[in-house]
Amino acid sequence: MKLSNIGNQGMLSNQTFLIVLDLDGTLLKDDKTISKETILYLQELQRRGQHIAIASGRPERAILPYYRQLGLKGPLIAYNGVLVKDPDPKSSFPSICHRFKREYIDDLLTSFPDETFANIITEDGEDIYFLRHEEEFEKFYHADMMKTHYGPIKGKMKKDPFCFILKTKDRKRDSEISDLVSSFPGIGIRFWWDYPDTGEFFFYSKNKATGIEELSKIYGIDRAHIMAFGDAENDVEMLSRAGISFAMKNGAQSLKNICSYVSLDDNEHDGVRKSLEKIFG
Numbered sequence: 001m002k003l004s005n006i007g008n009q010g011m012l013s014n015q016t017f018l019i020v021l022d023l024d025g026t027l028l029k030d031d032k033t034i035s036k037e038t039i040l041y042l043q044e045l046q047r048r049g050q051h052i053a054i055a056s057g058r059p060e061r062a063i064l065p066y067y068r069q070l071g072l073k074g075p076l077i078a079y080n081g082v083l084v085k086d087p088d089p090k091s092s093f094p095s096i097c098h099r100f101k102r103e104y105i106d107d108l109l110t111s112f113p114d115e116t117f118a119n120i121i122t123e124d125g126e127d128i129y130f131l132r133h134e135e136e137f138e139k140f141y142h143a144d145m146m147k148t149h150y151g152p153i154k155g156k157m158k159k160d161p162f163c164f165i166l167k168t169k170d171r172k173r174d175s176e177i178s179d180l181v182s183s184f185p186g187i188g189i190r191f192w193w194d195y196p197d198t199g200e201f202f203f204y205s206k207n208k209a210t211g212i213e214e215l216s217k218i219y220g221i222d223r224a225h226i227m228a229f230g231d232a233e234n235d236v237e238m239l240s241r242a243g244i245s246f247a248m249k250n251g252a253q254s255l256k257n258i259c260s261y262v263s264l265d266d267n268e269h270d271g272v273r274k275s276l277e278k279i280f281g
Contacts, residue, residue, distance in 0.1 A: 015225060016049055016050065016051070016221070016225065017050055017051065017221070017225045017226070017227050017244075018051045018053065018212070018215060018216055018219055018221040018225065018226050018227070019045070019050055019051065019052045019053070019227045019228075019229075019276070020052075020053050020054075020055050020077075020208075020212055020215070020226065020227070020228040020229070020238065020242070021052065021053070021054055021055070021228075021229050021272060022054075022055060022056060022208075022228075022229060022230040022231060022232075022235050022238075023054060023056040023058060023063065023066060024056070024057075024058070024231075025194070025231035025232060025248060025250060025251065025267050026229050026230055026231045026235075026248050026251075026267055026271075026272060027054075027066070027229070027267070027272050028066070028267065029267060029268050030267070030268055034066060034069065034070070035270055035273070037270060037273060038270050038272060038273040039069060039070060041273045041276065041277065042070050042273070042276075043070065043071050045276065045280060046071065046072075048280070050280070051074065051215075051219050051221065052070065052072055053072070053074060053075065053076060053077065053212075053215055054066065054067055054072065054076045054077065055076075055077035055080075055081070055208040055211055055212065055228075055235075055238055056076075056077065056078060056080075057079065057080045057163075057200070057234055058078060058079075058140070058141070059078055059079060059083075059123065059125070059141060059142070059162065059163075060076065060078045060083060060085060060087070061142050061145050062140065062141060062142045063076050063078055064076075064087060067087065073088070074086060074091075074093075074215070074218065074219075075091075075093055075211075075214070075215055075218070077208055077211035077212070077215075078162075079162045079163050080200075080202060080207055080208055080234050081203075081206050081207040081208045081209070081210050081211040081237075082097070082098045082099070082162050082163070082203065082206060083095070083096070083097050083098075083162060084096040084097075084211045084214050084215075085097075093218065096211075096214060097162075098203060098206050099124070099159070099160035099161060099162060100160060100161055100162075100163070100164055100187065100201050101160055101184075102157045102159075102160050102161070104181075104184045104187070105122065105153070105154075105157070105161070105164055106154050106155060107180075107184075108177070108180060108181065109152075109153060109154040110154065111180055112173070112176075112177065112180075114131060114152055115169075116168065116169065116170070116173055117131055117166050117167060117168060117169065118132070118167040118168065118169050118197070119131050119132050119134050119137065119166070119167045120153055120164075120165070120166045120167075121137050121141065121163070121164075121165040121166075122153060122157065122161045122163060122164045122165070123141065123146065123161055123162060123163060124157065124158065124159040124160065124161045124162060125159075125162060126146065126147060126158075126159070127146060127147045127148075127149060127157070127158060127159075128141060128143050128146040128147070128148050128149070129148075129149045129150075129153045129156060129157065130143075130148070130149070130150050131150075131151070131152070131153060132150065133150060137165075163200065163201065164200065164201040165198065165199070165200045165201075166198070166199055166200075167195075167197050167198045167199075168197050168198075168199070169197075171196070171197060174191060174199070177189060177199070178199075181201065186203060186204055186205060187201055187202065187203055187204065188201075188202055188204060189201055189202070190202055190233055190234070192232065192233070192234075193232055193233050193252045193254075194232065194252075200234075202234070207234075207237040207238070208230075208234070208235065208237060208238035209237035209238045209240065209241035210237075211238075212226060212228070212238055212241055212242070213241070222243075223241070223242070223243045224243040224244075225243060226241065226242045226243050226244070227242055227243070227244040227245075227246070227279075228241070228242035228244075228245050228246065229245075229246045229248065229263065229272050229275075230245075230246075230247065230248065230251065230255060231247070231248040231250060231251030231252065231255065231267065232251065232252055232255070233252060233254065233255075235251075235255060236254075236255065236258070239255060239258065239259055240258060244260050244261070245258070245259040245260045245261070246259060246260070246261050246262070246263050246272075246275055247259040247261075247262050247263070248262075248263050248266060248267055248271055248272075249262055249263050249264070249265055249266040249271055250266035250267055250268070250271070261275070263275045264278060
């Protein structure tokens with residue numbers, strides 16, 4: 001759908017919404033920043049009484065700089081819904097946390113030697129493990145705030161992790177890896193649409209959408225008043241849950257096929273802000 005189908009500018013400004021924003025490829029520009037114009041506009045929407053939340057595959061520590069920059073309050077959704085937490089230590093909101101079992105990861109690494117992978121990344125909130133040094137991922141996961149380990153990972157993890165990400169050297173092994181992971185109860189693996197050699201574990205029953213459900217209870221918001229923006233496959237459940245859903249102009253075509261609207265512009269040109277301005281004025 002085209003955004004113009006939603007009606008005149010500001011037509012929903014007298015209603016209260018829960019607006020949930022993905023970060024990478026959605027709210028963030030390609031240089032991982034948010035424009036000043038978007039920051040100011042989102043702050044203005046909050047002053048008008050709109051609830052704004054971040055839902056990202058990033059860990060909490062990598063979300064917090066943007067959360068604080070926007071002046072957000074209330075829970076955030078991290079690790080694609082595996083962790084739902086209010087960063088305010090005085091908050092009464094009980095954190096919701098799920099972890100992948102270490103033994104499943106060890107089983108995978110027994111079946112596929114380290115040479116299968118260009119890299120592996122996994123972390124438990126205190127320790128982060130890399131099969132090999134890779135600056136891009138270390139920056140993305142704010143590894144400088146963690147105890148960092150390099151080298152073979154099998155049997156090394158001290159706790160069950162929040163995430164498990166792998167990069168394959170040979171895409172022909174993807175189906176074999178997927179078949180093995182599908183034998184682990186309750187989890188699967190999905191490969192990123194923009195980096196198809198990279199896959200991540202995910203829970204079938206825990207995702208950004210289940211995180212949104214928790215937030216909607218807190219704010220007393222019904223489905224019709226949940227608005228979500230995303231760009232990639234890990235946003236599918238969240239966008240399907242929202243009453244009003246936006247696929248980013250730069251996003252995967254599969255999302256555009258299921259969403260209410262496509263954003264007025266891409267992430268590099270303030271697509272989130274421009275679309276919200278069309279709705280709220």
